[in-house]
Amino acid sequence: MENPRVGVFICYCGTNINGVVDCEAVKEFASKLDGVVYAETYPFYCSDPGQKSIKNAIKEYNLNRIVVAACTPKIHEPTFRICIAEAGLSPYYLEFVNIREHVSFVHLEDREAATKKAMELVAGGVERAKRLEDVPKKVVEVDKSCLIIGGGIAGIQAALDLGDQGYKVYLVEKEESIGGRMAQLAKTFPTDDCAL
Numbered sequence: 326m327e328n329p330r331v332g333v334f335i336c337y338c339g340t341n342i343n344g345v346v347d348c349e350a351v352k353e354f355a356s357k358l359d360g361v362v363y364a365e366t367y368p369f370y371c372s373d374p375g376q377k378s379i380k381n382a383i384k385e386y387n388l389n390r391i392v393v394a395a396c397t398p399k400i401h402e403p404t405f406r407i408c409i410a411e412a413g414l415s416p417y418y419l420e421f422v423n424i425r426e427h428v429s430f431v432h433l434e435d436r437e438a439a440t441k442k443a444m445e446l447v448a449g450g451v452e453r454a455k456r457l458e459d460v461p462k463k464v465v466e467v468d469k470s471c472l473i474i475g476g477g478i479a480g481i482q483a484a485l486d487l488g489d490q491g492y493k494v495y496l497v498e499k500e501e502s503i504g505g506r507m508a509q510l511a512k513t514f515p516t517d518d519c520a521l
């Protein structure tokens with residue numbers, strides 16, 4: 326594996342993070358971690374200028390692993406995967422550390438402890454980032470057939486829907502006939518038709 330050259334990017338999220346966590350102290354801490362060659366802070370990394378700052382740093386410092394310490398990955402992990410891919414890195418060379426929901430939002434009253442926790446999470450993120458490997462994309466042909474177990478009304482409807490979509494359908498029923506509970510009803514609402 327190539328020598329990891331980790332860049333750490335710590336987001337203020339305006340005052341959402343920086344109002345509680347001392348982001349500059351986290352940056353200083355991160356810049357001294359083994360494998361880290363660059364660390365910086367920015368008010369809003371998900372903005373265009375914020376992403377540009379990451380891309381510039383990747384090129385200028387020849388970074389090959391990226392740690393973004395920001396919000397929940399549910400929101401912006403895809404954003405930063407695309408961002409680093411546009412800078413020429415594998416999108417899988419990103420480690421996302423949540424220092425907002427996991428730190429500033431839950432430790433509002435204790436700046437010192439919140440900052441310490443953010444440092445520890447970033448240190449963990451850096452170690453994980455150093456071990457990241459690329460995941461090549463692969464296209465796999467899918468056999469367009471499906472098996473439905475149970476020939477009740479749900480199974481029958483699923484078989485019809487999937488058949489309409491062009492799938493070959495195998496419908497398996499353990500009883501002698503299909504229809505399930507529906508076939509046991511004499512009348513159905515609202516027409517009073519026989520269920521069969």
Ligand code: SF4
Nearest residue numbers: 336338369371395396
């Ligand atoms: S990347 Fe996340 S933490 Fe940073 S400004 Fe955007 S929403 Fe806030």
